[in-house]
Amino acid sequence: MSSILYDEIPSLDLNDFTQGTPEEKAKFVEDLGAAYNNIGFVAIKNHGLSDDLTKTLYQQVEAFFSLPESIKQQYEIPELFGQRGYIGKGKEHAKGRKTGDLKEFYHVGQEVTDGDPIKQEYPDNIWPEELSQFKATSLEVYKKLENAGKTMLKAIALYLGLDEFYFEDKVKNGNSILRPIHYFPIENPEEIPEDAVRAAEHGDINLITLLMGASADGLQVLRRDGKWIPITALPEQVVVNVGDMLARLTNDKLKSTIHRVVNPPRELMKTSRYSIPFFMHPRSDMDLTCLESCVDTEHPKKYENMSAGEFLHERLTEIGLKK
Ligand SMILES: O=C(O)CCC(=O)C(=O)O
Numbered sequence: 634m635s636s637i638l639y640d641e642i643p644s645l646d647l648n649d650f651t652q653g654t655p656e657e658k659a660k661f662v663e664d665l666g667a668a669y670n671n672i673g674f675v676a677i678k679n680h681g682l683s684d685d686l687t688k689t690l691y692q693q694v695e696a697f698f699s700l701p702e703s704i705k706q707q708y709e710i711p712e713l714f715g716q717r718g719y720i721g722k723g724k725e726h727a728k729g730r731k732t733g734d735l736k737e738f739y740h741v742g743q744e745v746t747d748g749d750p751i752k753q754e755y756p757d758n759i760w761p762e763e764l765s766q767f768k769a770t771s772l773e774v775y776k777k778l779e780n781a782g783k784t785m786l787k788a789i790a791l792y793l794g795l796d797e798f799y800f801e802d803k804v805k806n807g808n809s810i811l812r813p814i815h816y817f818p819i820e821n822p823e824e825i826p827e828d829a830v831r832a833a834e835h836g837d838i839n840l841i842t843l844l845m846g847a848s849a850d851g852l853q854v855l856r857r858d859g860k861w862i863p864i865t866a867l868p869e870q871v872v873v874n875v876g877d878m879l880a881r882l883t884n885d886k887l888k889s890t891i892h893r894v895v896n897p898p899r900e901l902m903k904t905s906r907y908s909i910p911f912f913m914h915p916r917s918d919m920d921l922t923c924l925e926s927c928v929d930t931e932h933p934k935k936y937e938n939m940s941a942g943e944f945l946h947e948r949l950t951e952i953g954l955k956k
């Protein structure tokens with residue numbers, strides 16, 4: 634096993650995998666595997682999201698979070714445990730913490746349209762009436778990121794020595810979530826809890842995360858030697874990282890790296906930050922039992938057998954979204 638200490642996250646071109654020669658495709662798989670084995674994050678270009686679509690979604694998202702609190706609250710439905718719609722300021726906290734993060738966000742989930750009975754497992758999406766393009770734009774971005782995620786999972790499967798299509802049926806109509814986030818301005822820093830941060834250090838729950846907008850300052854990843862590395866993605870790149878479900882499946886061969894979003898310096902406290910992660914989840918019945926190929930005497934099995942649905946339920950309770 635290699636042990637590279639990256640100073641920044643590696644950059645890859647998804648076209649090498651989808652349109653490249655067999656050599657380019659193999660190199661993509663090898664580079665991706667090395668990056669996920671070491672730091673758990675890469676930045677990719679040619680992910681299929683156009684600049685225009687990205688811009689339109691950001692514009693809709695900024696307009697939504699600018700609505701009066703009383704309107705936004707109409708889209709917060711407690712019975713949904715934050716699975717769909719608006720989730721207000723300070724509601725979510727990282728696992729093992731009590732102080733809420735300095736953010737508000739909105740969850741858009743899977744729209745099942747092909748008669749798959751899994752539709753009954755998912756609550757309906759909630760759409761803000763005030764914004765004419767929010768629904769169409771977020772669903773279009775959802776599809777694009779889901780497709781890019783499926784391609785990344787093909788490369789991951791090959792790296793793990795599995796069939797290229799190993800994940801295909803597991804993520805079909807999966808429980809993925811698109812999450813536009815607003816890290817709101819802090820008018821009076823004295824009034825927030827002393828240990829409150831934009832997003833406290835955490836690992837993501839899902840298989841992989843595709844993050845639009847990580848080019849804004851603040852996102853950092855924890856390197857194996859304990860050093861925090863800032864993410865320096867370009868505007869046209871999407872950052873793709875390993876989540877806890879994929880780490881479980883691979884017995885930590887692929888690393889779900891701890892990351893956080895730090896507060897801005899005091900003079901910038903009154904500014905907003907936006908980001909839009911797409912959390913790629915499988916269907917709830919996916920078995921996350923460690924792959925046999927990832928367990929040996931040097932790497933004893935670390936995780937008990939669990940389905941994706943069981944793991945998700947456990948984690949949502951730990952982060953304050955589910956009671
Ligand atoms: O806002 C970001 O850049 C990252 C957000 C994040 O890590 C998360 O929501 O899980």
Ligand SMILES: [Fe+2]
Binds near residue numbers: 835836837892
């Ligand atoms: Fe995260």
